[in-house]
Amino acid sequence: MKSMNDYIVGYSIILLVYRNIVAAIDKMFLIWQIAFPVVYIFVAGYAYSALIGDQGITIGSLTVTYVSFLTAGMIGFNVMNGSTIAGAIIWNDKRNGMFQQILVMPFNKIQYVFANLITLILIGLGSAAVIMVIGFPTIFYDINVTLWSIPYTIYALVAGSIFFGSFTIILSTRMKSSEGYNVISNGLFLFFAFVSSAFYPAEGLPQPLSAAFYVNPLTYIVDLTRAGIFAQVSMFTNIEVVILGLLSSAVFLIATRSIIKMEA
């Protein structure tokens, strides 16, 4: 006899999301997720502020302190870091035989993909919330959220989670060894982190470096996050919305295909 839960659409996905959260997240990951940005905000933020002086950073028509600028950037940055859990889940499931085991249970590959997608969005939003809470004292004076601007931040966080989560999924399905996976993901994420506007504004940079910033999806994620938090939405912000949407959709489709083709 079927239970009520069998009639809930996507109940299998909810179970898998719960399983991902319970089984895949360890304490070290959570500590890293909080400690790393806190060090950046409170150490790098105030140290660089001393270098920059009182002039602040201009975002649209608003000038904010460097710490505020960095805290908003760290929200996007932490979404990127948090989303790597999606690749780690698949990597561990492959290595520990759980991918095959899940597929012989009442779950299929599509449900597995969507469960991972939801997990990484939840972790992305959770990571962002943690930074928002921790960094709130630093951003308090500059924050300027409006009802019409905050959807940009939420969109950036969700689309950013999807982009980076899918990206790590693709890596984890293609790589054969954990060493290779770690070297390539660390190398690429170093590029994503520092060739972006997470730590410093793109304006005023040498042209080639500025162009490189806009090849990087993290730039769009942090730009949109800041646009929402400081209510600085322009025409270019909407173009960034479209670009980030297209990039995330494309990478998500490739990731889905990679998982479906992955042999159990």
Added chain:
Amino acid sequence: MLRNRTSNQAHSSIRDRNGACISVTNLKKLYGKAKEFTLDGISFDVKYGTVFGFLGPNGAGKTTTLKILTTLLSPTSGSVYIFGKDIIRKQSEIKRKIGVVSQNPSFEANLTVERALDLYGLLWGLHDSMVRKNKVNEILRTFDLESIRNSKNDELSIGQRRRVQLAREFMHGEDMDLLFLDEPTVGLDPSARRMLLDYIKKHVMSGLTVFFTTHIMEEAEYLCDEIAIIDNGRIIAFDTPTGLKQKYGGANKIIEITFKDVLSQSFVELLKKIIIGSKNSDGDQKRGGITTNTTSRIDLNDTNPNAITITVNNAEEVISEILQLVSKNGMQIESISINPPSLEEVFLSIVNDENNLKDNERK
């Protein structure tokens, strides 16, 4: 004929009209770039409430068959029905009722044994936390896992991890009607192995059907009601363990002789002449020690240079000739025994015959 559609012990609410829990017909699977058949048209039925042994040498097609039966692979052609339902179209319904313990380890590295069992119960639809808790405690006791209930899977030995992997399938609750066990006792010590086999037997008595692969013939003999032997993608033998011994062991007997002295090479050569030169029970001359369905041979004992094992199907005749030879050569026998062939002997004989047949076809 391999197919055997007789009805068997009724037990399942989802019993199909033919009485077969698994029904495989002309199953083929093409694999790899060379597009060679890994499975070349196999057919068999597994009755409800029985243990079906699926044996074969490495690379014979066991794992491919198992992957198809557990929905991990799609067949190239042929049909597979489980509980009377098509495996392609009714995948999700079938998967709710099956359990799978695969050959490779699978575990949640970060979870404790207790937490992993609890999570598995939830995934299998045991939503009531009290029911789950009781079930976890029962499984921990049954599989002797209480002492490691708070250890993380990552910290366990291979054998302990294997026990957890097996125990986990029984978190399925009352809904599991069919259990696939792919070499489940690898890494287990003898007592854990026996405990597992007995636990499975108990569940089979109460209606569970088991599809079982192993390389340990004693296990197959102990547990299986029927056995199919697969080689090169084809089923080459199918019967009960006793039936296989009768059919393929034939009149074969294993003669074990221990002499008082070390055997000389010349004496072994004389023995070989007796074995090769003897006639079998049907009066046919053997060539090269090989009969139509079994292999007559002499095996020297690696650990005891005084002992010898002879496999023949006309044991009495051979013994009388050996006794004459022993007397002529002034040798003395310490002990002699005649035994029926083990399932392992039968398995080796069937697979060797199949390989010889294939070699002859190639020539």
